[in-house]
Structures are given as structure tokens and as C-alpha cells.
Amino acid sequence: MTNDNRQMWSDLGIDLNRHDILLNALGPIYKEIYLSQKNRPKGMGFFDFVVGDIHGIRVQELRKHAMNGGKVIATYCVFVPEEIVWAADAIPVGLCAGAQFSVPIAEEILPRNTCALIKSSFGFKLGRLCPYVQTSHLIVGETTCDGKKKMFEILGQHQPVYVMEVPNKKTRLSRELWTGEVIAFKDVIEKLTGNKVTSAKLSQATRLVNERRRALRRLYDLRKVRPVPISGKDALLVTQVSFYDDVTRCIKQVTALCDELESRVASRNGVAHDNAPRILISGSPMAIPNWKLHHILETSGAVVVCEESCTGTRFFSDLVPENGGTVEDQLKAIAERYMQIHCACFTPNDERLDDIVRLARDYQVDGVVHYNLQFCHTYANEAVKVDEVLAKEGIPLLRIETDYSDEDAGQLRTRIDAFLEMIRK
Ligand code: BJ8
Numbered sequence: 227m228t229n230d231n232r233q234m235w236s237d238l239g240i241d242l243n244r245h246d247i248l249l250n251a252l253g254p255i256y257k258e259i260y261l262s263q264k265n266r267p268k269g270m271g272f273f274d275f276v277v278g279d280i281h282g283i284r285v286q287e288l289r290k291h292a293m294n295g296g297k298v299i300a301t302y303c304v305f306v307p308e309e310i311v312w313a314a315d316a317i318p319v320g321l322c323a324g325a326q327f328s329v330p331i332a333e334e335i336l337p338r339n340t341c342a343l344i345k346s347s348f349g350f351k352l353g354r355l356c357p358y359v360q361t362s363h364l365i366v367g368e369t370t371c372d373g374k375k376k377m378f379e380i381l382g383q384h385q386p387v388y389v390m391e392v393p394n395k396k397t398r399l400s401r402e403l404w405t406g407e408v409i410a411f412k413d414v415i416e417k418l419t420g421n422k423v424t425s426a427k428l429s430q431a432t433r434l435v436n437e438r439r440r441a442l443r444r445l446y447d448l449r450k451v452r453p454v455p456i457s458g459k460d461a462l463l464v465t466q467v468s469f470y471d472d473v474t475r476c477i478k479q480v481t482a483l484c485d486e487l488e489s490r491v492a493s494r495n496g497v498a499h500d501n502a503p504r505i506l507i508s509g510s511p512m513a514i515p516n517w518k519l520h521h522i523l524e525t526s527g528a529v530v531v532c533e534e535s536c537t538g539t540r541f542f543s544d545l546v547p548e549n550g551g552t553v554e555d556q557l558k559a560i561a562e563r564y565m566q567i568h569c570a571c572f573t574p575n576d577e578r579l580d581d582i583v584r585l586a587r588d589y590q591v592d593g594v595v596h597y598n599l600q601f602c603h604t605y606a607n608e609a610v611k612v613d614e615v616l617a618k619e620g621i622p623l624l625r626i627e628t629d630y631s632d633e634d635a636g637q638l639r640t641r642i643d644a645f646l647e648m649i650r651k
Contacts (some may be wrong), residue, residue: 297317297364307408309560327349329630343599407561441480449532454496506534522639546559570608586616
């Protein structure tokens with residue numbers, strides 16, 4: 227922690243005392259969860275560095291951008307089309323909302339029976355703990371769930387917030403509404419930045435974001451192999467970091483990591499025993515530093531090989547077509563790509579069920595763990611259908627409902643042990 231950083235945090239209005247407690251707690255947790263792993267790929271060194279410097283260099287880069295007149299746009303959901311932000315020479319940053327630390331701060335205002343992701347994100351702002359929020363000029367929210375959309379109203383009392391309306395159905399009318407929202411978002415970003423979103427700029431941004439998607443796809447494809455060359459924890463961290471790191475640097479680091487993993491695959495150098503149960507996690511996103519479920523699974527003898535979530539396949543699976551055209555054509559193509567994100571906010575959402583079965587087959591999993599943040603009603607109710615579909619396919623399922631605290635860690639471990647025992651037979 228350098229003096230430069232402390233000065234920067236202070237300038238950003240960070241509550242330094244509280245922030246010290248947060249960062250001091252993160253180090254030992256990371257050591258226990260990440261650095262204790264055996265036989266990690268060397269390429270994870272970069273990601274270790276990023277976490278070790280979580281509120282340092284990247285925040286400095288964003289500040290520099292802001293001081294040069296650029297804008298920083300903070301987001302909480304993969305529905306916000308980042309191509310538009312890049313095309314206006316602004317920088318999008320996916321905010322972390324995975325820490326229990328900020329939850330009690332949020333509970334001073336928000337109802338306790340709100341999901342941990344909402345409380346954590348709100349608590350970071352209220353407690354002045356997150357330099358990324360403090361650096362941003364606009365927070366872009368969405369209407370994906372009731373808790374979030376109401377929280378954004380309160381958040382708007384503390385910082386400028388713009389909310390995009392994500393439809394709840396996938397009909398033609400809903401698609402039209404969403405396309406209109408994407409166009410309106412472009413207008414908002416143009417107005418904020420003073421920069422025109424041109425066709426050339428959109429093409430360039432689309433290629434860039436697609437390239438990161440391809441790099442992450444390559445990483446996930448390597449997890450299909452037996453023995454798997456990277457732990458689930460490490461792969462999750464790579465995705466989590468890619469939400470806020472510089473895109474070009476992220477592509478370079480993920481590519482280098484994949485090159486290394488390919489040689490591991492060639493020499494059958496895996497991170498888990500051949501008979502370790504392979505697990506697909508499906509459900510709510512896991513924002514940094516939410517590593518709880520992966521850690522319990524992987525210290526219980528399993529290996530997580532895929533995440534069907536927004537910090538997993540939903541983040542990078544589909545590409546935006548790169549065939550250019552007018553700005554209007556491109557915005558329509560962007561809108562259509564984002565409608566392929568099968569979030570539980572949609573009804574019906576059968577495509578997600580198809581995805582889970584397909585991923586379970588592709589990644590040769592022995593079981594699926596459905597991860598549901600407590601008080602998230604969309605995922606909790608959709609889990610009923612996930613259960614039915616997987617039972618029909620003969621794929622074992624464990625449904626977990628939890629939050630960010632460690633209070634239920636013992637109970638979760640007992641249930642996970644029993645599940646792994648069952649699928650090993
Ligand atoms: S596209 S999954 S990132 S909304 S867990 S806050 S839904 S009560 S996070 Fe999500 Fe976008 Fe969908 Fe993905 Fe509400 Fe549920 Fe909390 Fe949630």
C-alpha cells in the first residue's frame with residue numbers, strides 16, 4: 227500500500243480507516259483460498275498481482291483517464307453493452323459486489339431480506355469503500371430484478387445513476403423495447419462524454435470486446451479436458467478480473483495463460499485427480515471476492531470445470547457480429563447479442579435450461595451445483611425447473627442457497643460432502 231495510493235483514495239473520498247480494515251482482511255483470505263493451491267499455472271501470477279493491488283494501479287489508470295477529460299462508467303450487470311461505452315472513448319468498469327464486509331453498512335438502510343449482491347454493492351458506495359465507484363461519472367443500472375431496480379433509486383441519491391430497462395420476455399415486442407433502450411443508452415453516453423459514437427468506433431469496440439470473449443472462451447474450452455489443467459477457483463478469478471481490468475491487457479494475459487494450459491494439457495498435467503468429481507456451477511454471478519462455494523467444493527475433493535453464470539459462460543458465450551453497417555445496424559446487432567443472455571429475469575427462460583444440460587455434457591460433469599443467493603427469487607424459483615430438467619437427463623443436482631457470510635460454511639461443507647459421496651458411487 228503506497229503513500230501515492232493513500233493520497234489517491236483520500237482524494238476520492240474513501241473512508242481510509244474502514245478501507246484499511248477491508249484490504250487487511252483480503253490478504254489473508256486470498257492467501258488461504260488461492261495461494262494454498264498446489265500446482266497452479268504460472269500465468270496466474272498476473273492475477274495474483276491484480277488482487278494484491280486491487281485498489282491501486284487500475285484505479286490510477288482510471289483516474290488518469292478522468293483527469294484527461296475521459297469518463298468512467300460503472301456497471302453491475304452484463305446487460306450493459308460495453309461496446310457503446312468504449313466507442314465513446316469512455317471506460318466501463320464492472321463493480322465488485324461480492325464482499326460481506328459492506329453488507330452490514332447497507333443494512334442500515336436497505337431491508338435485510340435483500341440479496342447479498344445488492345446489499346454489498348450499495349454498502350460499498352454508502353461506506354465509501356470502493357475507489358472504482360468513487361472514480362466513476364455514471365453508474366448504469368438495469369431492471370433485471372425488483373431489489374436492484376429499487377436499490378438504484380436510493381443509490382441515485384448518492385451518485386448519478388442511469389437505469390436501462392431490460393425486458394422480462396423474449397418476444398418481438400420485448401426485443402424492440404430493448405433495442406430502443408440500447409439506442410437511448412448510446413444517446414446518454416454520447417451526451418455524457420461529448421463524443422459521437424460512429425460506425426467505425428463501434429466496429430473497433432466490437433472487435434475488441436469480442437476478442438476478450440474469444441480469449442475467455444478458449445480458457446473455458448481448456449477446462450473441458452481431463453485432467454483439467456486449471457482449478458475452478460483460478461478460472462473464476464480470471465473472469466472476475468476481466469470485468470474491470472484493461473481489455474487489451476486482459477486479452478494478453480488470458481491468452482498467455484491459455485498457451486500455458488495447452489502445454490499442460492499436452493503433458494496431461496492436471497490440477498485434480500482423474501477421479502475428482504467434475505462440477506458445473508449454475509446460477510447467480512459471483513463477484514470478487516466471492517470464492518466461497520468454489521473453495522468448499524475444491525477443498526472437498528471436487529473440481530469446478532464450468533460456471534453457467536454471469537461470471538462464467540453468460541459473460542462471453544455470444545459474440546456481436548463484426549460485419550459493420552450503419553450505427554443503427556450495429557446497435558441492433560448489439561441489442562440482439564445481449565438478448566442471448568439467459569438471465570432468470572426472463573419468463574419463460576427455457577434457453578437457460580438447455581444451456582445447463584448442454585454445458586453439463588460438454589464439460590463431462592458428474593454433477594451440477596445450483597448456486598442461489600439468498601433472497602434472489604428469480605433464480606430460486608427457476609431452480610425448480612432446473613431440478614426437473616436435470617432429473618430427466620439423469621444429471622445429479624445439489625441446490626445451494628447462501629449469502630456472503632461464512633456462517634453456513636460448515637453446513638455447506640457437510641451437504642457438499644454428502645453430494646460428492648453420492649456422485650462418486
Ligand atoms: S444478467 S444474473 S448480472 S441480473 S442475485 S441482484 S438477480 S436478487 S445478479 Fe445478474 Fe445481470 Fe441477470 Fe446476470 Fe437480483 Fe438475484 Fe440479487 Fe442478481
